[in-house]
Amino acid sequence: MFALCIPAGDFAGYIFDCDGTLIDSMPIHYRAWDAAMRRNGLRETLSEELFYSLGGVPTRQVAERIAQHYGLTIDTEVVFHQKEELFVKLLVDVALIDPVVAFARRAVAEGKPVSVASGGPRVVVQRSLELAGLAHLFPIVVTADDVVHGKPSPDMFLLAAQRMGVPPGRCLVFEDAEPGHRAAEAAGMPSVHVPSRGPRPV
Secondary structure (H helix, E strand, C coil), X not given: CCCXXXXXXXXXXXXXXXXXXXXXXXXXHHHHHHHHHHHCCCCCCCCHHHHHHCCCCCHHHHHHHHHHHHCCCCCHHHHHHHHHHHHHHHHHHCCECHHHHHHHHHHHHCCCCEEEECCCCXXXXXXXXXXXXXXXXXXXXXXXXXXXXXXXXXXXXXXXXXXXXXXXXXXXXXXXXXXXXXXXXXXXXXXXXXCECECCCC
């Protein structure tokens, strides 16, 4: 496992992405997307590079961008629901990303507010946290259902900070995907890179 590189600062609250940050679910998302897109006209294996470049982007937008990349005409809502159903079925054996979960548990033990800000739909994010045994840690969960603009817009992180009662500049964000890091920067929040899928692009 890896060690987290925590920046110096007087942080009063912590915001965590879910997939690829708290739980090692990105390979499961990939399998679900590959299966869903094949049901809807994809005639080759979904590009992992394309998939991982869309980390943190809301699910419906991911469907649209994959379809555009491959020149497919899809019903976004149909693909959205098929993919999420497949994902939840595959999620049963998901593993925790231990260094991040350990940090979150320490923060809670110290009385610091924590929250989740994820680009997934609420029902799936909540189910993911429940299956991973983490739902009790995070009373505040912000999802794509709560904002108009997903990552890399700062809206999710700003809403999470507001719900925690912490000024944005005193929040620290944990993220594995570049759109999430850009969202944190736009929100005026430092971020920690979680290398669950390799080094952060420069």
